[in-house]
Amino acid sequence: MHVLRVDASVRKDGSLSRKIGDAFMEALRKTHPAVKLTERDVGLNPPPIITSDWVAAAFTPQDDRSAAQSQLLAPSDQAIAELRTAEIILITAPMYNYGMPAGLKAWVDSVVRKDKTFTFDLARGDFPLEPVLSGKTLVLATAWGEFGFEPGGVRDGQGHLVGHVKAVSGYLGAARLEHVGVEYQEFADDRFEASLQAALERATELGASL
Numbered sequence: 001m002h003v004l005r006v007d008a009s010v011r012k013d014g015s016l017s018r019k020i021g022d023a024f025m026e027a028l029r030k031t032h033p034a035v036k037l038t039e040r041d042v043g044l045n046p047p048p049i050i051t052s053d054w055v056a057a058a059f060t061p062q063d064d065r066s067a068a069q070s071q072l073l074a075p076s077d078q079a080i081a082e083l084r085t086a087e088i089i090l091i092t093a094p095m096y097n098y099g100m101p102a103g104l105k106a107w108v109d110s111v112v113r114k115d116k117t118f119t120f121d122l123a124r125g126d127f128p129l130e131p132v133l134s135g136k137t138l139v140l141a142t143a144w145g146e147f148g149f150e151p152g153g154v155r156d157g158q159g160h161l162v163g164h165v166k167a168v169s170g171y172l173g174a175a176r177l178e179h180v181g182v183e184y185q186e187f188a189d190d191r192f193e194a195s196l197q198a199a200l201e202r203a204t205e206l207g208a209s210l
């Protein structure tokens with residue numbers, strides 16, 4: 001069992017999304033003591049943001065790339081290699097300004113790459129992109145300060161973290177996505193305590209079941 005853990009909170013101490021991820025890993029280790037863990041901390045060490053040169057390099061066939069282009073793609077190559085071998089992807093992420101943290105977006109941009117994680121063919125009609133990787137389980141552990149982002153909730157339509165991860169999950173090779181989240185962090189009241197307790201229990205259940 002090989003897990004790739006991607007942590008996106010810019011804080012390590014007190015991070016709730018990391019805490020849910022820890023509960024998941026602790027339970028998973030009980031059933032799979034030999035689990036192999038690769039950790040990529042995009043919160044504390046964000047990957048480089050893609051640039052015009054990066055896109056040009058990524059779309060240049062490998063054999064035609066200059067040494068500088070290959071060097072530019074090296075962090076992406078490494079991140080994709082880590083993704084490829086993982087059976088479980090654990091992403092822990094806060095909501096920042098109603099979406100994913102910039103470090104996580106930079107990681108997504110570096111791993112979703114033509115001919116590495118997706119192929120593009122207009123012969124497929126209106127859906128020319130096809131994922132290369134498959135069969136993985138993606139566990140998404142989130143934290144946010146407000147509440148009510150779910151369908152019918154008081155902030156329905158304002159939260160774009162989970163939907164965005166879902167939208168790209170196919171290119172990460174995820175066949176299954178499990179979301180565990182804590183809400184109400186900013187209120188620090190009983191609702192927050194109940195939400196945290198439920199998220200930790202769910203993460204533990206999930207870890208034990210995989």
Ligand SMILES: Cc1cc2nc3c(=O)[nH]c(=O)nc-3n(C[C@H](O)[C@H](O)[C@H](O)COP(=O)(O)O)c2cc1C
Binds near residue numbers: 011015093144185
């Ligand atoms: C820069 C920043 C932006 C935030 N934006 C939002 C937001 O848009 N919606 C929300 O509900 N909470 C927001 N929060 C609150 C965090 O999501 C919350 O504190 C969460 O617990 C952070 O994750 P962590 O505990 O894993 O660090 C924001 C916090 C920070 C620091």
